[in-house]
Amino acid sequence: MTPETLLHPRREGLYCPPGDFYIDPVRPVARALITHGHADHARAGHGAVMATQRTLDIMALRYGPDFAGATQVAGAAAINGVNVSFHPAGHVLGSAQIRVEHKGLSIVVTGDYKRGVDATAEAYEPVGGDVFITEATFGLPVFRHPAPQAEIAKLLRSLEQFPERAHLVGVYALGKAQRVIRLIRDAGHDQPMYIHGALKTLCDYYQEQGINLGPLASATIDRSDKAQFAGRIVLAPPSAFAAKWAQRFPDPLICFASGWMQVRARARQRGVELPLVISDHCDWGELTETITELAPGEVWVTHGREEALVHWCDLQGITARPLNLVGYEDEAE
């Protein structure tokens, strides 16, 4: 059998005909395997969902307990004779790669993944296969994520320089928020931190799962005292900065934690004053090193800058092609 008969894109998402299931479908389907809880990968309304326990928990928190007809915790399993297994992807809590194997042919779908150290996600586990379907969100050689600790140091330095300003840090609600909070705590910052209401549920969940984020106060409050936010760190989804919500803070200094912040024009476009280059995806070095390490027979490149990574594979003599899947968003955009 050819790899395309085992997995190929359809309008709904990546489909496995012999197993009759989809991976991260963007529309409701009868059977879905979900890599992780980000909204563009994990949608509500499928008939049956298989995912890690934590991804199922996260989907239930976001969509309510009835987000799917039936759920099954991921484990080694056979679906209509197709063997599937889930392996940590290091992207966010609960995130997994999915390995699909049938009649001696194996394909690994990375979903989104990263290899950098992250105390708030299960560490990536290298898994090879005949075909490696990799994300390429940061698939250009200009993307080399700096050490996240150095980025957090910039934030703390800015707090010292501008103690009268509230530092509003834009973070995606799942994963980025908790990672940034944890990094700030690990850097020794022991002042109160405030979070936007949209982050609370997931922060609470991380804490329940044993990931210590320290005390977090609600940023919803007490209009009488704007000054309470001076020199404080406030975390919120970036979309909140354009809303009236942001008016309660004294002379806010807009920060944004994202891999995109590596490119200055991106920071300027968004009116970000302090970019923090912290990503939950692989950078170029990690993408290419992983392909080298796993040495798959073939690489399919999806969501992101496919062209450059495919070109790099060509240069290395690795068979590669872009896999056009629709419906996935850039990180935190």
Add this chain to the structure above:
Amino acid sequence: MKRFAALLERLALTPARLGKIKLLKDYFRDTPDPDRGIGLAAITRDLDLKTVQPAMLRELAVERVDAELFRLSYDYVGDLAETLALIWGAAGPAVDVGLAEVVDQLNGAGRGGAPAVMRGLLDGLDTSERYALVKLATGGLRVGVSARLAKQALAGFGGVDVTEIEELWHGLEPPYTEVFGWLEGRTAKPAQAALAPFRPVMLATPLDQDNLAAMDPGEFLAEWKWDGIRVQATAEGGVRRLYSRTGDDISGAFPDVIAHMGFEGSLDGELLVRGADGQAAPFSELQQRLNRKTVSKAMMEKRPAFIRAYDLLHEEDQNLRPLPFADRRARLERFIAGLNGDRFDLSPLVEVPSWEALAAARTDPPHPVIEGLMLKRRDSIYVPGRPKGPWFKWKRDPFLIDAVLMYAQRGHGKRSSFYSDYTFGVWQGANLVPVGKAYFGFTDEELKQIDKFVRDHTVERFGPVRSVRAEADFGLVLEVAFEGLNWSSRHKSGVAMRFPRIHRLRWDKPPGEADVLTSLEAMLPPK
């Protein structure tokens, strides 16, 4: 180098003036000599640095990275320096090298040695430092900090008035160790060593016409506002200098003026060039002589420069700035009488019998190179900066036309994903002919609307440029404001606009009703 790189990174994204000043002050406080002074000079553009060409950087890049990957990256990032800084990757052990040392290395490299020096530096620096290095080496820091703002930060750092810094500045050399010593209270204030220093200029505020009624015409003197550049011509003890209004020394480009500065004193006036008729020529002619380090003889003959003086700051060794303007003016008139009339003349006063009469004069100036009026209180002393009250500028109303958006180009920096540069045209028969380009004058909200219009109605793409639908009954009409119009052989339409900007978006207006070329031609000066 780390501190300088971090400073540039923050400055480039910090919009507020006070924020920038704070960052600069902290940099001065935390960075040792001589690095802080070199950093300051880099920002004020007083640093003497051998620059490298972008082509050399490209060559360096493709030594390290596959050409196609570099192309894709550059395409995405949109800035050569940034692409190079990001793509380089660490090749050697990190090196902690000071800014002064980096500048020494760049200046010490011979023509053939520059690539090796750059390569060596790039290998030892981190991403942010590499970016700073490349920006520095290509001569384009562009961090949104003027020399004046940097001097204000320096003044704030030492708790002195900025004019003290500005007055000293022209006797100083990087790395300014003696200045930092003084500002930190460790050493005495450096003496103004240089003759003919720059004296911070006094600026006018725009006139709010509603306030005229409350102003007494008898208390003011009026002059024409000439469309050249503000300069200060100072000659002391044999040293002659021509300064721009921000204190840049532009003497090198105007030896024809310098040659006739056989006086002892300091004049404030408008630098202009003469056209073939011997009269002041339009700004576009003067522009040919600006931003040059030197000038050819032919250029000086074709466009001789002169100063139309309107103030006298120093005469012999006497400081006239504490005197009332009316007194300075009288001294100026006597002073000018003794100079070569081809190179120095007097900006004439305009009678102010009443505001109504002055308003009428404003709409009908006697010369095309006049862009409005200046009002100065008779009793105003000369103070640096832009005090509100003593001096007003009352510019002529801009010209307005309705033009049709024809092409749009993606902008740079924070607009690199927005179509923000617009080429617009007017009708010539049934066709539109481009008459100008503008990239400001609209709000961020309007920018988003135009960007959407461009994306939704693209006809063709040429790289970063798109042509958009522009038909008699469909398209976007832009009301364009501009300060003047000139003949141009470089444009298909034969006209060139001065200072065009988008005045208003006319979503309501059908393109068929936009202006025609002949109505623009009617605004042109005689050929």
